[in-house]
Structures are given as structure tokens and as C-alpha cells.
Amino acid sequence: MGKNGKxxxxxxxxxxxxxxxxxxxxxxxxxxxxxxxxxxxxxxxxLFFVTFIMGILAVLGGVGGGVLYVPxxxxxxxxxxxxxxxxxxxxxxxxxxxxGPGLLKMNLASLRLAIPVxxxxxxxxxxxxxxxxxxxxxxxxxxxxxTILGICVLMLTAKKSTLPDVPKADKLSSALNxxxxxxxxxxxxxxxxxxxxxxxxxxxxxxxxVMAGMFGLGAxxxxxxxxxxxxxxxxxxxxxxxxxxxxxxxxxxAWIYMNKGCVIPMxxxxxxxxxxxxxxxxxxxxxxxxxxxxxxxxxxxxxFAGAKALSKGLGF
Amino acid sequence: MExxxxxxxxxxxxxxxxxxxxxxGMYLGLLILFIxxxxxxxxxMDPYIPLDKISDYWSMNVYDYLERAEIKNGWAWLYMLKYGxxxxxxxxxxxxxxxxxxxxxxVPTLLKNKDTVYAIIALIEVIILSAAASxxxxxxx
Numbered sequence: 209m210g211k212n213g214k215x216x217x218x219x220x221x222x223x224x225x226x227x228x229x230x231x232x233x234x235x236x237x238x239x240x241x242x243x244x245x246x247x248x249x250x251x252x253x254x255l256f257f258v259t260f261i262m263g264i265l266a267v268l269g270g271v272g273g274g275v276l277y278v279p280x281x282x283x284x285x286x287x288x289x290x291x292x293x294x295x296x297x298x299x300x301x302x303x304x305x306x307x308g309p310g311l312l313k314m315n316l317a318s319l320r321l322a323i324p325v326x327x328x329x330x331x332x333x334x335x336x337x338x339x340x341x342x343x344x345x346x347x348x349x350x351x352x353x354x355t356i357l358g359i360c361v362l363m364l365t366a367k368k369s370t371l372p373d374v375p376k377a378d379k380l381s382s383a384l385n386x387x388x389x390x391x392x393x394x395x396x397x398x399x400x401x402x403x404x405x406x407x408x409x410x411x412x413x414x415x416x417x418v419m420a421g422m423f424g425l426g427a428x429x430x431x432x433x434x435x436x437x438x439x440x441x442x443x444x445x446x447x448x449x450x451x452x453x454x455x456x457x458x459x460x461x462a463w464i465y466m467n468k469g470c471v472i473p474m475x476x477x478x479x480x481x482x483x484x485x486x487x488x489x490x491x492x493x494x495x496x497x498x499x500x501x502x503x504x505x506x507x508x509x510x511x512f513a514g515a516k517a518l519s520k521g522l523g524f
Numbered sequence: 525m526e527x528x529x530x531x532x533x534x535x536x537x538x539x540x541x542x543x544x545x546x547x548x549g550m551y552l553g554l555l556i557l558f559i560x561x562x563x564x565x566x567x568x569m570d571p572y573i574p575l576d577k578i579s580d581y582w583s584m585n586v587y588d589y590l591e592r593a594e595i596k597n598g599w600a601w602l603y604m605l606k607y608g609x610x611x612x613x614x615x616x617x618x619x620x621x622x623x624x625x626x627x628x629x630x631v632p633t634l635l636k637n638k639d640t641v642y643a644i645i646a647l648i649e650v651i652i653l654s655a656a657a658s659x660x661x662x663x664x665x
Contacts, residue, residue, distance in 0.1 A: 246579070247576070248575045248576045248577075248578055248579055249575075251579065251582075286579070286582065286583045287582045287583065288582060288583055288584055288585050288586070288589075289585075290585050290586040290589075291582055291586070291589075298616065298619070298620070301619065301620065302550075302554070302619060305546065305549075305550040305553075305619060305622065306550060308543070308546050308550075309543040309544070309546045309547035309550070310543075312535060312539050312540070312542060312543035312546070313535060313540065313543045314535075315533065315534060315535040315539070318539075319535075319536070319538065319539040319542060319630075320536075320539075320642075323642055323645055323646060323649070324645060326649065327645055327648060327649050327652070330649065330652060330653065331652055334652070334656050334661060338661065341586075345585060383641075384641065384642075388532075389529070389532045389533055390533065391533055398529060398533070455546070455623055456623050456649070456653075459620055459621075459623045459624075459653060459656075460652065460653055460656045461656075462620045463620055463653070463656040463657045464656055464661060466613075466616065466617075466620060467597060467598050467599070467656075467657075467659040468586055468597055469586050469589065469590045469595060469597040470586045471613070471616060472578070472581070472582055473560075473561065473564065473609050473610075473612035473613070473616070474564075474565075474575075474578050474582075474609070475582065476612070476616060477557060477558075477561040477612065480557070481558075
């Protein structure tokens with residue numbers, strides 16, 4: 209980590225620690241919150257450190273921050289699921305906004321591929337958010353638990369294909385001219401890519417969008433398999449386009465949650481900074497970490513959080 | 525031939541334009557969010573909900589929270605920017621709104637390139653995201 213990185217980390221950690229020391233509310237003994245026996249600053253600070261670790265695990269485990277955030281925070285923190293989903297979307301959105309410009313400039317994220325997909329996913333994310341906010345909390349919690357456990361199964365079973373075989377582009381992708389070219393950095397090879405099964409892929413983004421909006425999850429876990437395995441985009445293009453896609457899908461749903469009042473800044477900023485700093489550290493740890501072990505750990509944590517969401521929804 | 529390949533390897537003008545606006549909006553949004561959060565937690569600006577009362581609200585569902593705290597939803601936060609907690613919404617709204625600006629900005633480039641289908645899709649996306657942002661798409665309890 210460079211000097212600048214350390215400096216930024218100290219500044220941002222200070223931003224979360226100093227209020228505890230100098231805020232008038234800290235000095236006031238009556239500032240102990242009646243609801244859970246902790247002072248007001250306790251949960252935001254715990255949230256910051258937990259999301260920091262989450263950010264590290266997300267990078268090392270190859271998942272998005274949002275998919276870890278919602279089940280873990282809703283399962284083990286005192287925040288209501290409405291606020292956790294609103295914050296989860298903003299966390300996933302910020303990660304996508306941070307990565308998006310670089311990926312677009314490097315031409316790894318394809319705007320041409322993302323635009324039609326995003327139209328469907330973002331529209332359906334709005335519908336998903338509206339459904340999620342209209343349903344009783346326990347139903348959403350049960351569905352979230354089932355979804356998270358499904359994601360674990362997907363992570364355990366889904367294969368990846370670096371360069372899928374696409375014999376012929378389908379009519380729709382040809383008409384929309386969805387294709388591209390990129391250079392594989394490790395080999396220097398120039399790779400021409402095109403996609404197939406576009407109508408089916410677009411249809412699946414209806415479901416992905418609804419789930420992203422309903423549960424406040426980033427949808428990278430579903431975007432990548434559909435883009436890569438079904439539609440045949442190269443893995444690098446799929447991962448990069450998926451990350452960029454989240455900036456559009458999550459934007460639409462985030463507005464619905466925000467307009468509904470599901471955003472509490474005291475939760476948003478510590479979560480956002482925690483995940484971002486964690487991702488920053490995670491990228492540096494990638495060189496020395498054992499990805500297989502971390503991936504298993506992430507699946508284990510997700511499985512536990514999914515089971516917790518399910519049991520909470522069922523009232524156990 | 526090599527020159528043509530090099531050109532194809534580069535991102536298209538509309539993609540680069542989108543990336544530039546996204547990058548600037550993201551940095552500006554995050555900067556504003558960090559500054560306003562500091563104003564909030566350091567007690568420089570008084571919050572609408574006192575810091576020691578915030579934990580009474582976050583375990584409620586959103587409908588109870590809005591009712592008990594007497595907060596209106598939608599864009600009502602614009603009228604509450606004098607409070608330390610609500611001023612944070614400026615940065616959040618910018619982060620959530622930058623994508624709309626990116627889409628709106630690439631439409632002229634797409635039209636100039638006679639890429640009418642993508643220009644129409646981009647315009648529809650602007651309308652959909654703006655509708656979501658406007659608050660007209662709402663759900664009841």
C-alpha cells in the first residue's frame with residue numbers, strides 16, 4: 209500500500225472514530241440509546257468495521273459487496289430490512305460507479321452490450337423494488353433467505369468459460385451490432401467476440417432485475433453466468449460489463465428506495481466507506497491470499513446468513 | 525490493417541464520453557458525501573433527528589419511521605437541507621443521478637453516428653430512470 213493509500217485510510221478511519229471522541233453526544237451519559245443499550249455511535253462503528261472486512265472478502269471471494277451486505281447486515285444488526293435494502297443498493301451502486309469508468313475506458317465493459325440489457329434489468333429492478341416494499345417484511349426475509357441459499361448453490365455449481373464458443377451471432381445481436389474486440393493482456397492475443405441466444409438472455413434479465421430491486425442485492429452473481437455461459441461473451445467482458453451494468457440497474461431501484469424514505473445517512477456512509485476501503489485492501493491481498501479457501505469461506509458465510517434470513521422470516 | 529485493429533481495440537467515442545461523465549459524477553458525489561457526513565457527525569450542523577435518538581428509528585419499518593419522525597418521503601429532503609442528516613442526501617442523489625446524465629449525454633453522439641436504435645433505447649432509459657428518480661413510481665404500504 210502506498211503512502212497516499214495509508215494516508216487516505218487514516219483520514220477515513222478518523223472520520224469514523226473522531227466523532228466518538230469529540231461529539232457532544234458522546235460526552236452525554238444519557239446518549240445511551242434506550243432501544244438496545246448502546247450509544248448512538250456503537251452500531252455505525254461496528255458497521256464500518258464489518259463492512260471493511262466484507263469489502264476484503266468480496267474482492268477475494270469474487271462476489272459483489274451488495275450480495276454479502278444485505279443478508280449479513282439484516283441478519284445480525286438491529287437495522288430494519290427496509291433500510292438495509294436501501295443501503296445495500298447504494299453500496300452496490302458505489303462499487304459499480306467506482307469501477308465503471310475504468311472498465312469502460314479499457315473497453316472491457318461493453319456499452320453496446322450493456323445498453324439493451326440495462327434497459328430491461330433497470331425497468332424490472334424498479335418493479336422489483338416496488339414489489340419488495342409492498343410485501344410484508346417476513347415474506348421478503350424468507351424470499352431473501354431462499355435466494356441467498358440459491359446463490360450459494362449457484363456459486364458451488366456454476367462453471368466459467370474464458371472464451372465461450374459462439375459459432376454464429378444470433379439475428380438480434382447482429383441487428384444491434386453487439387460484438388467487439390479486445391486484447392488479452394496476459395498473452396497479447398487479439399480476441400474477436402460476439403454473442404448468441406440474445407432473446408433468452410434478455411428474458412433472464414427480467415428475473416435478475418426484479419430480484420436485484422426486491423432484495424437490494426447487486427446482481428453480479430447472476431449477470432456473469434448469463435452473459436458468459438448463456439450469451440457467450442468472453443469471461444473478462446462478462447465480468448466487466450456486469451460490474452458496469454450494476455451502476456444502471458441499482459440506480460433505478462435505489463431511487464425507489466430513496467424516494468420511499470429507506471435511506472438513513474448514518475447507515476449509508478459507514479457502509480459505503482467500509483466496503484470501499486475493504487475492497488482497496490482486498491485487491492492488495494489478492495497476491496498472497498488463497499482464493500479457493502476464501503471462496504469457500506464466502507460461500508459458508510453466505511449460507512449462514514441465508515439460513516439466518518430464512519429463520520428470521522419464519523419467526524424462529 | 526494493424527491500424528484498423530488498433531482502432532477497434534479502443535472504446536467508442538460515446539463509451540468514452542459516458543466513462544468521463546460517470547467518473548466526474550462519482551468523484552464529486554463521494555466528495556460531497558464525505559464532507560456532509562463530517563458536518564453531520566462532528567455536530568457542525570444540527571441534525572433533524574438527534575444523534576442519540578437515531579437508533580430508536582432504524583429498527584422500525586420505513587412507514588413507522590416516517591410517521592414517528594414526521595418526515596415526508598420523496599424529494600421533501602430538499603426542504604430540510606439545513607439539517608446535518610438531510611444534507612447528506614445531496615451526495616447520495618448525485619451518486620444515484622449521474623447515470624441519467626451519462627445516458628442523456630451520449631444521445632447526440634449516437635444520433636450523429638446514425639445509431640438510431642441505440643439513441644432511442646438510451647432516451648427510453650433516461651425516461652425510465654427519471655421517472656424512478658421523480659418519485660412518481662410509488663407503492664403503498
